[in-house]
Amino acid sequence: TNPDIVKRWSNEVQEAVQSRAALVQFHALALLHQ
Numbered sequence: 001t002n003p004d005i006v007k008r009w010s011n012e013v014q015e016a017v018q019s020r021a022a023l024v025q026f027h028a029l030a031l032l033h034q
Helices: 002-032
Strands: none
Touching: none
């Protein structure tokens, strides 16, 4: 396997996880402040 492809793929996965976590936090805060 090409290391560059693996590195790019893992970066995309990390970004997706982080953005999803941020979205969950945002929703939790929005629910708390209703």
